[in-house]
Amino acid sequence: MTRVDQWVWAVRLAPSRSQATAGAKAGHIRINGERAKPSQTVKVGDEVRVYNVHEKREHIVIVRELLAKRVGAPIAVLAYDDRTPALPPKPERVLTPFERERGMGRPTKRDRRLLDRLRSGEFD
Template structure:
């Protein structure tokens, strides 16, 4: 068995083990539906859910890794069962971006942008 913080770091879901441990303590990682602790054991067949970038990624453990490996080998250690990411709202993007070099919005332009964004 391997610790969950070691496994998510080894399969490159987090850049460092300390970041992985902090994310687990903050409740961003679930193991088989339950909130995990950094030292929770991971077994083959377990489901690991990682909340990142506004949506949840779901992984099934296929191989146990305790040391960080290259990306192609790490990708073989899990099966990604994540639903597709939500589509980006094209309407919001069209009005939320400013042209490069347009400068800072005026007070009137900022109010119009806020009104379009629904704030």
């Protein structure tokens, strides 16, 4: 048996043990649907849900192996089955003639004249 805050940190679902403990205290970690305290034990087969505040999404994992010490990422992935739904694809943005791509800088005098002509309806 391993503490849930320790296991979440060991499998790299939380960047530090103190953040895993704080997340459990705040109710961001659930075991089998129930809110978990930091010292609650986790067993093989439990469903653990960890809400990540920064990503604004919930990770759903099934415990396959108990880890007490933090391990490398390739080994940590083997300790759980990830059931987190995939993120929906980002919608493609269609640029209107009045928008410039990010990083293009300020419009040149020629670009500005073309934009003025488009806005006035000269090309219609």
